[in-house]
Amino acid sequence: MPDPCEVLPTADGPRRPAAGAHDVLLSADRVILGGSGAVVPRGAVLVRDGAIVWTGPLDRLPPELGGDRAREGCDAADGGRSERVGHCGHAGCVEHVRLPGASLLPGLIEGHTHLALDAGPDPMGALARRLGAGEYEGVLALMRANAARMAASGITTARDLGAPAHLEHILRQEIDDGRSPGPHLVGSGIPLTTPGGHCAVMGGACDSDEAVADLVRRNRGQGAQWMKIMVTGGFLTAASSPFHSQFSAQRLRYAVRAAHDAGLMVAAHAHGTQGIVRAVEAGVDSVEHGTWMTPDGFRVDRDTVALMAERQVALSTTVNHRARGATGRLPWEQRLEQLQVMRAAGVSLVVSTDSGIGGTPHDSLSRALDLYRDLGLSALEVIETATGGTANALGLGGVTGRIAPGLRADLVAVPGDPRTDLALLHRPLLVMVAGRTVRTA
Ligand SMILES: [Zn+2]
Ligand SMILES: [Zn+2]
Incomplete structure (x- = not known):
């Protein structure tokens, strides 16, 4: 059986993922928002089209942003069991990248x-x-x-x-x-x-x-x-x-x-x-x-x-x-x-x-x-x-540097709490530039 989450070619060329299909939800033990001193325990960041659209505690992700499906993963792919579901192209699906033990912070x-x-x-x-x-x-x-x-x-x-x-x-x-x-x-x-x-x-x-x-x-x-x-x-x-x-x-x-x-x-x-x-x-x-x-x-x-x-x-x-x-x-x-x-x-x-x-x-x-x-x-x-x-x-405060809705999705995840160990920043688990993942551990 073909993988339902592959982007299948059709007569009109590759099937375009439906709007919203590229949403990525990252969740971690804590989200360090940057700029304000605020830290969200068991936080999450929702990324769409290269930008941050939402951040907050994972269990507060609103349903209209894919709340339940994001938390459970894409059931079309594997019944929602996977820790990580690839970009699947299904309307309404959200790739959920779980980062247990980690902190998310601005790049x-x-x-x-x-x-x-x-x-x-x-x-x-x-x-x-x-x-x-x-x-x-x-x-x-x-x-x-x-x-x-x-x-x-x-x-x-x-x-x-x-x-x-x-x-x-x-x-x-x-x-x-x-x-x-x-x-x-x-x-x-x-x-x-x-x-x-x-x-x-x-x-x-x-x-x-x-x-x-x-x-x-x-x-x-x-x-x-x-x-x-x-x-x-x-x-x-x-x-x-x-x-x-x-x-x-x-x-x-x-x-x-x-x-x-x-x-x-x-x-x-x-x-x-x-x-x-x-x-x-x-x-x-x-x-x-x-x-x-x-x-x-x-x-x-x-x-x-x-x-x-x-x-x-x-x-x-x-x-x-x-x-x-x-x-x-x-x-x-x-x-x-x-x-x-x-x-x-x-x-x-x-x-x-x-x-x-x-x-x-x-x-x-x-x-x-x-x-x-x-x-x-x-x-x-x-x-x-x-x-x-x-x-x-640098005059970029309205573009990047914090985790906040509307800013570019420039994110880093590190294994642990950098508030007690800055050296954790030497080995990021994940780096995202404008919503594009450039590193995964
Ligand atoms: Zn899917
Ligand atoms: Zn120089």
Whole structure:
């Protein structure tokens, strides 16, 4: 007897599942909603067409949403005995994924990544060599692999802050269409820099307002939602200074205005205090790194911190899993103090790792989360900062970051209660991006 739950071909092509047939109900010992501190015991989440349509205690799922059948499973398939019923195509059927012992929570958000970098000893050099040899397909293949690792590790949204040739736009479409596994991508396209400046290898060197306007237009045309400006130099580009602004204050203001006029938000790469001050004054939306370095030590500018809080300029932490042991250029104690000063002043944190740089692979965000405990946060507060908090700071709070009806179904299940053990996030049982399951244990 043929499996009644297979999608059978007919004369008109494959039988289309009836409306609602793709509903998936996930139930677990607890649902951590994110953003609010609320946790629902024996909770469930109903997913339809990539979005969350309902969440609450499992025994309260309304009948009109398939309540009884969802709880019992699809009887057409196997009499309702199975723990897990596949997409069956029957009108009114709900696939019920039971996750005993587990917690469901919003997927993690990586606030700063570079999919085109390989996390090896010389990521920028490796990228330059590939681009020099015209290996764009090779770079795209690397980005695909990195995106897949990210999603498998529980990251369901990622902001890519610098990739060459609009490749992340191609990948974003593949991911959104379900052709490649990966987190939902928010991209910045080609980063703006100066000739010979930080990350000029990615193709965004500009030395006039006209060139800046053209780069903004090209990025916007390729689906970018952010504009990345390399306000200061970086440590990965030998000829640039991480301490000082690469741009005049006038050029920076021009670039920020051009990006905002095009509907893009602006992320400023800025290490040095002088560069951070200039970026915030120019009106950027997020400061990346923000390490308050000067040629002779650290100097947190309190007026600028106050201005960041007032203008809701987020601070993207770029703290990786190795940071706690750091003693070199940026000792952890120093970094912790900076983060505490900014948080206390009301600056929102974007949780990020700058993955792709040496030693920071794309699936390492969950391993960095424990470091935020050093700020005095509970494990639940860390989870909320890395999900709803980061979504809000990136302007995505109405789209993802929490488990609530109407938001994208970006979900992670972990085996146990991460409120008592953040390390559970290292091995998710299930990851769902926009309703698509990208990992099952
Ligand atoms: Zn069925
Ligand atoms: Zn970066």
